[in-house]
Amino acid sequence: MTPSLERRVAELRARMLVRSWEYRQRHHARGVWFRLRRVLADASAAFVIPPDEAAKLVAEGYRVEPVGQALEPPKSIVFAPADRVARIASARAVPVRLGRELLEAEHLVLTPFEPTC
Amino acid sequence: MAFRDRLLATISAARPVLEEPGVLVVGSEVPNLLEPGAAATLVVSQDLDVGVPVSCHAAVKRHLAEMLVGFQPSPKEPSVWTPRSPDLLEVNFVGIDPSRDPADAYVLEDDQLPLLVFGALSLVKAGAEIALAGTRVRVPRPAGLMLEKLVTDRTGEKGDRDLLVALGLLMTAGPADLDEFDAAYATLRPELCHAVRSNLTVLSLLEPRTGMPDPRPRRAAVAAVLRRLEQLEGGAA
Numbered sequence: 001m002t003p004s005l006e007r008r009v010a011e012l013r014a015r016m017l018v019r020s021w022e023y024r025q026r027h028h029a030r031g032v033w034f035r036l037r038r039v040l041a042d043a044s045a046a047f048v049i050p051p052d053e054a055a056k057l058v059a060e061g062y063r064v065e066p067v068g069q070a071l072e073p074p075k076s077i078v079f080a081p082a083d084r085v086a087r088i089a090s091a092r093a094v095p096v097r098l099g100r101e102l103l104e105a106e107h108l109v110l111t112p113f114e115p116t117c
Numbered sequence: 118m119a120f121r122d123r124l125l126a127t128i129s130a131a132r133p134v135l136e137e138p139g140v141l142v143v144g145s146e147v148p149n150l151l152e153p154g155a156a157a158t159l160v161v162s163q164d165l166d167v168g169v170p171v172s173c174h175a176a177v178k179r180h181l182a183e184m185l186v187g188f189q190p191s192p193k194e195p196s197v198w199t200p201r202s203p204d205l206l207e208v209n210f211v212g213i214d215p216s217r218d219p220a221d222a223y224v225l226e227d228d229q230l231p232l233l234v235f236g237a238l239s240l241v242k243a244g245a246e247i248a249l250a251g252t253r254v255r256v257p258r259p260a261g262l263m264l265e266k267l268v269t270d271r272t273g274e275k276g277d278r279d280l281l282v283a284l285g286l287l288m289t290a291g292p293a294d295l296d297e298f299d300a301a302y303a304t305l306r307p308e309l310c311h312a313v314r315s316n317l318t319v320l321s322l323l324e325p326r327t328g329m330p331d332p333r334p335r336r337a338a339v340a341a342v343l344r345r346l347e348q349l350e351g352g353a354a
Contacts, residue, residue: 002195002196002224002226002231004193004198005194005224005232006224007223008222008233009224009233010234011224012222012270013221013222015171015270015272016220016221016270018221019270019308019312020308022255023308023311023312024167026311033185034311035140035314035319037315037318037319037321037322038314038318038343040318041317041321041336041339041340041343042320042343044336044339045339096336097320097322097323097324098322099253113336113337113340114337
């Protein structure tokens with residue numbers, strides 16, 4: 001009997017149980033964090049924009065990412081090409097990570113990575 | 118004494134075990150050893166993980182007496198052998214059981230060398246043999262090591278650094294390595310596939326860490342891997 005190793009196995013198995021539970025939650029409320037990270041992973045840059053600019057993007061046909069509506073308070077998150085975002089004078093770049101600036105934003109526009117061959 | 122020198126001295130002192138057929142160096146030191154000249158520029162923990170296939174356990178035990186010159190087993194954690202000199206690193210023995218589920222773990226009980234057998238290490242396959250400090254060291258193939266890093270539950274600073282190690286491996290992987298990575302990924306059950314993709318999203322959003330590859334310029338490559346894996350699963354969610 002090796003108590004320290006047995007304890008580590010028990011801890012590891014406990015973490016696996018939690019991870020399995022999180023996996024089953026992936027389409028429910030708790031899964032929002034994976035879905036948000038997945039959306040952000042496709043973004044080369046992120047910008048905070050005013051509500052009227054977000055509304056214009058939606059009106060132009062840019063799709064609202066559903067994950068933003070699964071947060072509280074909800075956010076609008078839209079992908080748009082970099083040249084379109086460049087025309088939004090008030091757009092403020094924020095780091096693409098789950099930091100305070102991004103999480104506090106009510107309206108975000110993300111630019112996709114350039115397609116590669 | 119520089120970290121690289123300590124790493125190489127540890128390899129030399131652990132030679133009797135490291136040269137036993139089947140034994141692999143695993144863990145975060147592998148990218149350090151694979152750098153040109155084993156430059157060891159990544160800042161990782163100060164230990165050397167030695168992967169022991171359970172089928173080789175008895176053979177490895179026969180060499181342990183030769184290790185006592187440089188190391189002694191930790192009384193509290195007997196799979197860890199602590200160095201007798203500050204010029205050496207700890208040696209951390211871990212078990213590999215190819216028959217095990219990647220999410221499982223168990224203890225291989227033994228009076229002399231008990232092993233914590235990590236199921237995720239079942240994804241690791243023996244790769245190149247490299248000569249370091251007069252010792253023939255076997256390292257894993259990059260694909261399996263990447264997958265092992267990404268399938269394992271990661272938390273905290275060490276978890277982030279492990280993901281950045283995976284990034285370092287990804288950046289140096291060739292097309293054949295990526296094909297092998299995809300093929301191994303395709304064998305995982307859905308929950309573990311999700312864990313890999315979840316860790317990739319965490320990796321994509323990491324801040325830079327001292328002494329580790331900066332993930333920011335590599336984010337497009339990580340996104341491309343994510344898309345490829347999703348396609349393998351038919352647009353997994």
